[in-house]
Amino acid sequence: MDTYDAQTIEAKWQAVWEAEQAFSVPNPEPGAPRDPRKFYMLEMLPYPSGNLHMGHVLNYTLGDVVTHFKRRNGYQVLRPMGYDSFGLPAENAAIREGGSPREITERNIASISRQMRRMGWAIDWQREVSAHEPSYYRWTQWLFLKFLEHGLVYRKEAPVNWCPNDQTVLANEHVVDGRCWRCGAIVEARDMAQWFFKITAYADQLLADLDTIDWPERTKKIQTNWIGRSEGAEILFRVEELDLDIPVFTTRPDTLFGATFFVVAPESPLVDRLVEGTERADEVRAYARVAAARPTEERESREKTGVFTGRHATNPATGEPIPIWVADYVLMEYGTGAIMAVPAHDERDREFAEAFELPIVPVVSDDGTLVSSDRFDGLPWVEAKAAITEWLSGRGAAKPAVNFRLRDWSFSRQRYWGAPIPVVYCEDDGIVPVPEDELPVLLPEITDYRPKGQPPLAASEEFMNVTCPRCGGPARREADTMDTFVDSSWYFLRYTDPHDEHEAFARDLADYWMPIDQYVGGIDHAKGHLLYSRFFAKALNDFGLLGVREPFQRLFHQGWVKLAGKRMSKSQGGVSPDELVEQFGADPIRIYILFQGPADQDIDWTPDGIEATVRFIRRLWRVVHEAAERPASPEGVDTPLARKAHETIARVTDDIDRRFVFNTPISAVMELLNDLSKAPDDPAARFAAETAVSLLQPYAPHVCEELWGAFGRERLWQEPWPVADEALLERTTVQLVLQVNGKVRDRIEVPAGLPEDELIARAKASEKVQAHLNGVEPKAFVVPDKLVNLVV
């Protein structure tokens, strides 16, 4: 037998898999019924920086174990791969180092693709897609047009998040603690005309349908918080002098009798109407202008500022006039941009009232019932919410209302390396969509990618100047490009029909494979990609293009691989999987990264112990070759080693399939190997060795394939997953734990299935137990076949 040589073995089997396209799965014939054993396995696609990092290795190895496991259990597994290849890093690299984003991206794809193949992952490479290729973004543009057609895309002048460093607008989802998620620069508020997806139209469904999917609770919680549904009432406050009814949203209509003043956001168009022609107009407008322009951070410092407008509104409950103020603690984006202030029961209103000496009237007593609320006095506040809303609705002054925190998704970017937005601006016809048959709107090759106050595309006259598809007159193209999160909101659908030149994807193919049965990726995408994709699925379903309303049936988040406490990412050097693979081989790295701990927990990277994994494989190699010299184990052989092997099959299967844990199966195989090496003469030795190799195959497919050959067998990747023999899992004798007062005093071997009396009798017979009973007659607690606790 040769010694274990990772490089040779891995090259050999990777060539075989490549030549056979061993992990490609064909699409069904048209009209074929859906195979109940179809399994769509997907990990989030990588951004193609030049190199894999250990986080990728964990993510895709985990997916690989599931892929092999499901394949060998008879599933038809779709497991594709692609590249999220538009985006800022390549563009910034081009600016910094020269070259074009396209060259850089394509070089990176070639590199990362080679590294992925070198890891031996079981991917259907025939379905590879890249977001930056016209054959892909043509359909991203087409989908944009569908959304536009259905009124789910619009362009609007609005305050948006501007990253001064990256020179582009950001979605709310990508502002983290007031900073750009990518570069960390402090984000500024700017009024700009931008393109939005109307994701808020689906707020209710995005929330409600969380109940229908098998996702981690914490992820559902993040989305729930982000969507931020509040139930309450919309109440009208009348400004008699102006014959104006101003609506406010409140979650506490029960406190209406305590509303002693009224506040309008500085950005609100109401400000002008309220003060127009009054002597306070200048002062109020000046405040509003300054307040609206204050940077977000400063605005969030809770120092209350504001100014009285001189106007009054009527509290519809009390009929009393209350003063209307303008203050920046009221946000234009939420609710109606105006509030009723109840200083007795709202902390912010209280601070404001104290600062400006406004009246504070408590209307809910300590026991939770209403006071100073006229006919509602004594009513519990929870009941009063509906009662007061109903009372006012009789007069047309209120109605039940729901409000969401979620904002529409701003997705236009003022940068180059993205899919052009397929519309033109015509002087006569306004915004005109590019006709479908003129797609794709190709991203032109330019040489200067630097943003200079306008998007780089705006400088390309050739690109910008077009004729209006509607009137034939002169028109200008949209110069903004799409957020890369648009690309990744539908890539999983393209995989089902990756080469289609006539449509984004055939509905029957998407419906055949969707939903994704198991999705794996980082929790950092909880409120971004994972929310956008859900929105896309629902919208496409409404357009009649897709059968499902939820794209990801089951979701798992792998933990972070950290280096000195920091998340590893493409931007960090330090640990290169490429070098590790060269030094140790792919199999040891694959086993090592999964053996570190539960895959959903963070890992502090240390290379200590990779050698141990190599040692484990060498030991497996040696023990298996020794066992392969022995005669085949008789069918159904019943020895301790045979039982251990069946027990290992049961454990590994349950761990991967039901528990979705990937570290303990490795331990289980190690235990089996330990037992095997201690009992090389056991008649089940060969069976135990075959079992160990077979069970480890999803983790270390190359060396296991090679070792399978030592048994004179081949194509382990196609071999059915082993099944444990139930009869051999049952124990004839069991170890009975004997406790006195809850402390273990003895362990004895007894036949399985003894009745409780007999177990108690045997427990009392133990000398070690008697020594602690002191002759007292104990009370007994029995767990059959496991434990007897005697209490004195």
Place this chain on the structure above:
RNA sequence: GCCGAAGUGGCGGAACUGGCAGACGCGCCGGACUCAAAAUCCGGUGCCCCUCGGGGCGUGCGGGUUCGAUCCCCGCCUUCGGCACCA
């Protein structure tokens, strides 16, 4: 501030449904092989005490429920994450 998750040997972790805490691996200690070392193999390894039979303590801290708690309940500490002037 509100909401959520986690905390187990020197280290990574195991213990799945309230029933033997520490599987498996790293590290460390001892032994075999060797002129020697590496590699490999064998044995030991939670802490403390011990008359070598064993005994006590132990899963962040303090309480509780239970015959029995790493697991359930209450309070606290620490770390991490989400939301945050959201009416």
